[in-house]
Amino acid sequence: MKILTALQIREADQRTIAEENIPSAALMERAANAFTEWFTRKFPDTGKNILICCGPGNNGGDGLAIARMLHALDYAATVWIVAPENKFSPDFLTNQERLPAAIPVTNIKQTSDFPEASEFNLVLDGLFGTGLSRSVTGIYAEIIQHINHLPAQVIAIDVPSGLYTEAPNQLGDAIVQADYTLSFEVPKLAFLLAQNEKYVGEWYLVAINLSPAFLADVTTDKFIFTREQVTQIIQPRRKFSHKGTYGHALLLAGSYGKMGAAALAARACLRSGVGLLSVHCPKVGYTILQTAVPEAMTLPDTEATHLTQLPDLNTYQAIGIGPGLGKEPATRHLVRQLLQTTPAPLVIDADALNIIAEENLQPALPPNTILTPHPKEFERLAGPASDDYNRLKLLQNFCRQYGCFVVLKGGHTCIGTPAGDLYFNITGNPGMATGGTGDVLTGIITALVAQKYSPLDACRLGVYLHGLAGDLARDQVGETALIASDLIENLGAAFRQFGS
Ligand SMILES: NC(=O)C1=CN([C@@H]2O[C@H](COP(=O)(O)OP(=O)(O)OC[C@H]3O[C@@H](n4cnc5c(N)ncnc54)[C@H](OP(=O)(O)O)[C@@H]3O)[C@@H](O)[C@H]2O)[C@@H](O)CC1
Ligand SMILES: Nc1ncnc2c1ncn2[C@@H]1O[C@H](COP(=O)(O)OP(=O)(O)O)[C@@H](O)[C@H]1O
Ligand SMILES: [K+]
Structure with missing residues (x-):
């Protein structure tokens, strides 16, 4: 699904109106209908007092149309029209004419027009939408502060008023704090x-x-990947396939006190369909891994507490490195050697990323390598970001410069590609903010690369299924009690949703 700019959305409006040969007010009617349908399902109690704040443009026009529709459904709607100048969009005026006389309307041009405090349970914010052209000041800012202080739930129509859709706001900008945004x-x-x-x-x-x-043709470098796309990407297992069909993965993971990270990555890798898995770990991890993950083969290093030597790399279709690795000098050397000699695609996480950053090894990354940093690890690799928008720019530049895929983890994990495209994930929940969930993701993506998914598909599938497993785990144990092992336990259910 494409993420569009405000300008592109305006063009989409125009094209829709022209192609369907409808008046623009008909499109507004459609938007208001869609909003009202959602609203009545979410808030079926018609006894609530609803305040609808309308600005002078089409966002305000939506608000007026919604007020009319809610009134027809017996909701108690009150309208405030906020406009210091008498300058309204044509579709605003059309809907103002259509507003039933029974709906109370207050026109607010200045502070003294504020009505006496009344009790509202719900506020619909229709001040500004995608047409916001500058930071909000004056009476609009006062109204926004007022809304933000009301003891009511706030639902933004299309966009929280005052928020730019694709650029950072200034510190101190007046912006509606919505509980819900229906866009x-x-x-x-x-x-x-x-x-x-x-x-x-x-x-x-x-x-x-x-x-x-229009939506098919319009170009963008930002996307959300959807369930439908995951359905298209995911490959069923074939009847006469065997373990060789699904690749042999190697994980380089673990150090003294951090063998759990290796075990989590290994179990997740196996639960994600890899044919064979070997784990190269320090000697201290040998018994731990053989016991915790009997399905994996274990290759112990000569050193007890950390990794010092690369095993023969020639039999693997994917190599994952990082979980629990530590940053001992010999391990740093191993990472450098791996980048120089790997015959297989790499998935790099955690301390392996930190080593790359500290040793300035970014230029040595083989093309199409997958890196899975959280924001702090990404900062070490690419430098500090002034805000989230700037971080996305850094992400695009980094991926282009080093020809790699970066899975920037977070609430909406974002995958950057060497072409500079960004793909955002929509699965997952805050229960996953707990140690070890990143190790699980490394295991999943490594398994998918071993199965010959392209790097982009491995990242998209991996991140989506990881988040979905988290959502399924949340249904069982809630967010607070969720731990990384719960994700692994739910990977099967996540794959099964796609018949796999
Ligand atoms: N396809 C869709 O998604 C559809 C979208 N629709 C709806 O249309 C909405 C977009 O409507 P829109 O273009 O009229 O812009 P909107 O947000 O109402 O604001 C523009 C007005 O505000 C003013 N203004 C701006 N900033 C200001 C400021 N800081 N301080 C003060 N004034 C400011 C600006 O004045 P100007 O900049 O010209 O001086 C102008 O008067 C969209 O979000 C959705 O709700 C549906 O109806 C149909 C299908
Ligand atoms: N609030 C959140 N919503 C959704 N996913 C989250 C949230 N917080 C963390 N996650 C996910 O959990 C994982 C955490 O990874 P990471 O920080 O590397 O943890 P660790 O190093 O402990 O394994 C990432 O995949 C991230 O996207
Ligand atoms: K709004």
């Missing part, structure tokens, strides 16, 4: 970034059937 047709970049969490709340998309031809 039309396409996701906006702002919704995917941690820095906007307190404005966007939970976000949902509703379809308004914008021009399919």
Whole structure:
């Protein structure tokens, strides 16, 4: 699914209106209908007092149309029209005319127009949407502060008012803090970034059937990958296949006190369909791994506590390195050697990433290597980011410069490609913010690469299924009690959702 800019969304509007030969107010009616349908399902109690704040543009027009529809369904709707100048969009005016006289309306041009405090349970924010052209000031900013202080749930229409859809706001900007954002047709970049969490709340998309031809043709470098795409990518196992069909993976992992990371990555790798798995670990890990993961073959290093020597690498279809690795001098040397000599594609995580950063080995990364940093590890590799938008720029530049795939982990994990494209994930939950879940992801992606999925598909499938396993685990144990092993236990159920 493409992530579009405000400008592209406006073009999509125009194309839809032209192709269907409809007035623009008809599209607004569609958007308001879609919003109202969602709203009545989410808030079926018609006894709530609803305040609908409308700005002067089409976002306000949506608000007016929604007020009319909710009123027809017996909800108690009150409208505030906030507009210091008498300058309204044509579709705003059309919907103002259509507003039933029974709906109370207050026109607010200045502070003294504020009505006496009244009790609202729900506020619908229709001040500004994708047409926001500058930071909000004056009476609009006052209204936004007012909304943010009301003891009511706030639902943003399309975009929380005051939030830019694809660029950072200035510190101190007035922005609505929504509990929910219901947005039309396409996701906006702002919704995917941690820095906007307190404005966007939970976000949902509703379809308004914008021009399919436009949506197919429009170009972007930012995408969300969907369940449908995962369905297309995932390969069923064939009847006469054997373990050789699904690749032999090698994991280089573990050190004294951190063998758990190696065990988690190994178990996740096996649960993700790899044909054979070998784990190269320090001697201290030999009994641990043979006991914890009997399905894996174990190759003990000569050193007891950390890895010092590469095994023969010639039999593997994928090599994963990093979980629990540590940063001993000999291990640093091993990482450098691996980058120089690997005959198989690499998946690099954790301390292997830190070693690459500290030793400035980025230029030695073989093409199409997959790196799986969390934001701190990424900062060590690519430098500090001024904000989440800037971090995405750094991500694109890094992937282009070194010809690699980077899985930047977080609430919406983002995969960067050597072409500079960004793919965002929508599965997963905060229960996964617990030690070891990243090791599980390394195991999954390594298994998928060994099975000959392309690097991009291995990243997309891996990240999606990892998050889905987390969501299934949450259904069983909740977010607080969730641990990394729960993800592994739920990988089977995650794959089974795709018949695999
Ligand atoms: N395809 C879709 O998704 C569909 C979307 N639809 C809806 O349309 C919405 C977009 O509507 P829109 O283009 O009229 O812009 P909107 O957000 O109402 O604001 C523009 C107005 O605000 C003003 N203004 C801006 N910034 C300001 C500021 N800081 N301070 C003060 N004023 C400011 C600006 O004035 P100007 O910049 O011209 O001076 C102008 O008057 C979209 O979010 C969705 O809700 C549906 O109806 C149909 C299908
Ligand atoms: N709030 C969250 N929502 C969704 N996924 C999350 C959240 N927090 C963490 N995760 C996921 O959990 C994993 C954590 O990885 P990482 O930080 O490397 O942990 P560790 O090093 O302990 O294994 C990543 O895949 C990340 O996307
Ligand atoms: K809004």
